[in-house]
Amino acid sequence: MELLPDFRVATPVSIAAALAAGKRHPGGRFVAGGTDLMVNLRHGIGAPTALIDLRAIPELRGIASGTGGMSIGAAVTLAELAAHPAVAAHYPAVAAAAAAVGAPAHRAAGTVGGNLCLDTRCMFYNRSAWWREANSFCLKHEGDTCHVAPTGKRCHAAFSGDLAPALLVHDAAVEIAGPDGLRRQPLADLYAEDGAAHLRLAPGEFLVRVALPPDPWPSAYAKARARGAIDFPLAGVAVALRRDGDTVAGLRVALTGTNSRPFLLEGTAALLGAAVDAAWRDRLGKLVQKQVLPMRTTLLAAQYRRRVASALAQRLAGALGGAAD
Amino acid sequence: MSAARKRVRALRLNNRPVEVLAADNTLLLDTLRETLGQTGTKRGCDGGECGACTVLIDGTPRLACLTRTQECAGHHVETIEGLAENGRMSRLQRAFHERLGAQCGYCTPGMVMAAEGLLRHTPHPDEAEIRAALGGNICRCTGYVKIIEAVQDAAGTGAEAAP
Ligand SMILES: Cc1cc2nc3c(=O)[nH]c(=O)nc-3n(C[C@H](O)[C@H](O)[C@H](O)COP(=O)(O)OP(=O)(O)OC[C@H]3O[C@@H](n4cnc5c(N)ncnc54)[C@H](O)[C@@H]3O)c2cc1C
Ligand code: SF4
Ligand code: FES
Ligand code: FES
Numbered sequence: 001m002e003l004l005p006d007f008r009v010a011t012p013v014s015i016a017a018a019l020a021a022g023k024r025h026p027g028g029r030f031v032a033g034g035t036d037l038m039v040n041l042r043h044g045i046g047a048p049t050a051l052i053d054l055r056a057i058p059e060l061r062g063i064a065s066g067t068g069g070m071s072i073g074a075a076v077t078l079a080e081l082a083a084h085p086a087v088a089a090h091y092p093a094v095a096a097a098a099a100a101v102g103a104p105a106h107r108a109a110g111t112v113g114g115n116l117c118l119d120t121r122c123m124f125y126n127r128s129a130w131w132r133e134a135n136s137f138c139l140k141h142e143g144d145t146c147h148v149a150p151t152g153k154r155c156h157a158a159f160s161g162d163l164a165p166a167l168l169v170h171d172a173a174v175e176i177a178g179p180d181g182l183r184r185q186p187l188a189d190l191y192a193e194d195g196a197a198h199l200r201l202a203p204g205e206f207l208v209r210v211a212l213p214p215d216p217w218p219s220a221y222a223k224a225r226a227r228g229a230i231d232f233p234l235a236g237v238a239v240a241l242r243r244d245g246d247t248v249a250g251l252r253v254a255l256t257g258t259n260s261r262p263f264l265l266e267g268t269a270a271l272l273g274a275a276v277d278a279a280w281r282d283r284l285g286k287l288v289q290k291q292v293l294p295m296r297t298t299l300l301a302a303q304y305r306r307r308v309a310s311a312l313a314q315r316l317a318g319a320l321g322g323a324a325d
Numbered sequence: 326m327s328a329a330r331k332r333v334r335a336l337r338l339n340n341r342p343v344e345v346l347a348a349d350n351t352l353l354l355d356t357l358r359e360t361l362g363q364t365g366t367k368r369g370c371d372g373g374e375c376g377a378c379t380v381l382i383d384g385t386p387r388l389a390c391l392t393r394t395q396e397c398a399g400h401h402v403e404t405i406e407g408l409a410e411n412g413r414m415s416r417l418q419r420a421f422h423e424r425l426g427a428q429c430g431y432c433t434p435g436m437v438m439a440a441e442g443l444l445r446h447t448p449h450p451d452e453a454e455i456r457a458a459l460g461g462n463i464c465r466c467t468g469y470v471k472i473i474e475a476v477q478d479a480a481g482t483g484a485e486a487a488p
Contacts, residue, residue, distance in 0.1 A: 001371045004352065005350065006350060007349060007350050008350075009350075009393065034391055034393070035391055039373050042371065104442075104457070105376065105386045105387050105439070106388075106461065229460035230374075230460050230461050
């Protein structure tokens with residue numbers, strides 16, 4: 001492990017002060033719980049001159065729920081989110097995903113904003129500085145070749161945050177603060193399919209809150225991981241499914257761990273109006289298999305991740321859809 | 326150029342106020358072990374994966390290898406050194422000893438602090454709760470069963486009472 005770079009810490013207590021700190025320190029980074037960023041810095045990835053700790057800003061704190069839905073501050077910890085009774089009651093996929101992150105000590109420090117803005121992961125990247133140097137670095141950082149797809153021109157590191165798919169199936173929006181003020185956009189638009197540039201945030205911009213609309217559909221989240229007690233998802237799947245009698249009236253499926261961004265499955269409209277039976281699940285499974293893009297970024301085979309993503313989607317949708325078989 | 330200049334940080338350590346010099350980029354683990362000489366907290370993976378450096382911050386288990394000393398100013402940090410009462414091991418420490426929950430002992434301070442954090446808000450945990458609470462702590466020696474029995478013993482939920 002490397003020593004930490006020579007940074008100073010700023011602790012702004014307002015959005016305006018955080019934006020000003022961002023301007024003052026162009027070589028700085030935002031930080032919250034630090035459970036992702038500190039590890040990368042110890043691996044010699046990046047050398048910020050300043051860390052801007054966002055957790056003391058009141059607008060980023062607290063969970064509010066009412067008739068307008070739910071609003072979750074970006075600095076809310078995963079432990080707070082997982083333990084919130086209204087989240088568990090109305091947005092069960094969100095509570096389950098928060099509870100499935102790392103171990104208790106990670107959830108006590110790790111935040112919603114940090115989880116949504118997690119760096120992408122790859123077995124050639126999440127390594128010590130000397131390991132990466134001995135391997136001539138790679139396209140994502142300091143090198144020019146991708147060891148996963150050497151003839152390609154892009155990084156395939158996988159987005160591996162658990163929370164994003166659960167929020168996506170609940171149609172979440174994010175509030176972003178930046179030099180031009182506050183803006184609100186669908187969470188899905190925060191991400192791009194590029195492992196080296198997966199976040200669509202301009203310099204100086206940061207997440208303030210996540211908004212979940214009211215009247216949520218029943219939902220669930222499940223992940224496959226190498227170490228059962230504590231690990232990033234090899235594939236993580238969230239499903240929200242609304243039934244009308246025996247048939248599916250609404251369906252959203254979102255995935256993490258398989259692509260460079262978390263994403264909503266396309267083409268689910270074709271599955272509406274039917275009952276959840278073996279043939280229906282098979283069609284859903286094929287749709288997942290077609291859209292996931294796992295590459296050899298983990299120790300486990302890409303084909304395993306493709307199949308486990310499909311299996312998890314079928315299992316969750318089967319349970320939510322009241323499959324008879 | 327003096328970005329890493331040191332400043333005095335006032336915090337509580339094991340129920341006593343302490344003032345310690347630390348730069349913004351100093352880790353709590355280094356402050357505890359190198360500056361304060363409190364070497365009970367162990368450095369295992371040094372990257373958030375093993376739990377050997379688990380301490381309590383305001384009563385909640387946290388990883389000292391991912392925490393900056395600067396973040397702890399004004400907060401209460403508790404380490405394994407703070408558990409003994411009047412020179413006697415706490416009930417939880419005794420249970421680790423008596424139930425053979427420690428072999429080489431390297432993971433033990435982190436295990437004990439993670440378990441201590443659990444027992445403070447869940448005094449009578451079931452086995453699933455104990456396993457979940459210790460999920461981030463790796464032990465290369467015991468195979469975990471003895472550790473779980475030790476926590477059950479301290480909580481009075483074990484199969485048999487302590488000898
Ligand atoms: C051993 C281990 C296991 C883990 N397992 C999992 C797992 O199973 N699932 C999982 O999802 N994660 C896992 N993590 C990663 C991490 O603990 C969590 O994702 C956590 O939620 C990150 O939040 P944080 O506040 O600590 O982020 P930080 O480390 O503080 O920040 C992460 C990134 O987000 C940026 N950021 C933080 N807040 C904001 C904001 N408000 N706006 C814009 N950018 C922001 C930072 O600049 C940084 O780039 C694991 C980590 C470790 C060390
Ligand atoms: S996918 Fe390629 S470029 Fe991206 S981190 Fe892995 S090896 Fe590097
Ligand atoms: S040394 Fe901190 S988790 Fe391993
Ligand atoms: S007793 Fe040796 S690592 Fe746990």
